[in-house]
Amino acid sequence: MKIQLKVNEIDKVFDVEPGEMLADVLNRYKYTVRRGCDTGSCGLCTILLNGKPITSCSYLAVRAGGHSITTIDGVQEKAKEIGEFLVAEGVDQCGYCSPGFVMNVIAMEKELKNPTEEEINHYLVGNLCRCSGYVGHLRALKKYLGVSE
Template sequence: MSSANAHGGRQDSSGSPGVIRLTVNGKRYEFKVGVDVMPFTALRELLRDRLGLTSLKEMCEGEGVCGSCTVLVDGRPTLSCLTLAVDCDGKEIETVEGLAESGHPLLEAFSRNYAYQCGYCTPGFIMSAKALLDRNPDPSYEDIVRGLSGNICRCGTYAAILSATREAADALKARRGGGGL
């Protein structure tokens, strides 16, 4: 029997350390709070430093203004630098590595459109775009601008990012038409 503890993890009645369970890109993980993960550990640190998901970037040093650390938590774009790992107990996390494994068209579209220069912002933009296309498969230009408004590209590749996102929407539509999704 377990119950939520003060730090968001679960603690059983014997007083053993709380644990958090996350599903990351379809794989299930369990971490002991206070051992594997501290109550103050940011989700970004857990994913990048512990699980080796190096797509996660930190362009604004955790100020919450750049969006380069964006991941999806239960389908919602989330700043992993400002999110405590223990608060994600029981949740599903998606990163660019998961999209690469599933062959999501956003990756090819970003590449074909040269939608990056240094590439530091790219994973965050791709995850915001993924969330947008999940909830709106046929976004207008304005929808895309709004959907990606939480992300910043210091290299100024915005026009290509918008084109890539629209191209990925078309590719997904073609797949659905062909019964692929």
């Protein structure tokens, strides 16, 4: 079946199978979506659906029809900016988790103004990073967001 999506601000039509997950479709059409757990619990495959973060490995592609999708490919400048803060705090080691992490940060930044440490941690919970602890991530995000200690 065919579904219409707006991906990174461009209208697209995709062929999808009824039970196919959105991450699989996006990868097939050459969008960058990382894979990890295939259960929606590691956050590697996070994209934005109408500006809200979702785990695309556990989201049926047909449900996305008619909606707007943003992948890491569509936010390269913002990703670079966030990445510089992560690197400065030494948390971007292998980088595999970075796209999903960045997508959650972008959503958090739009949703929350002057977030508390607890609110920032809420957004970190869904992102698995096996290289480092989350103390550095929190430090980097606080600096990026201009949150005072």
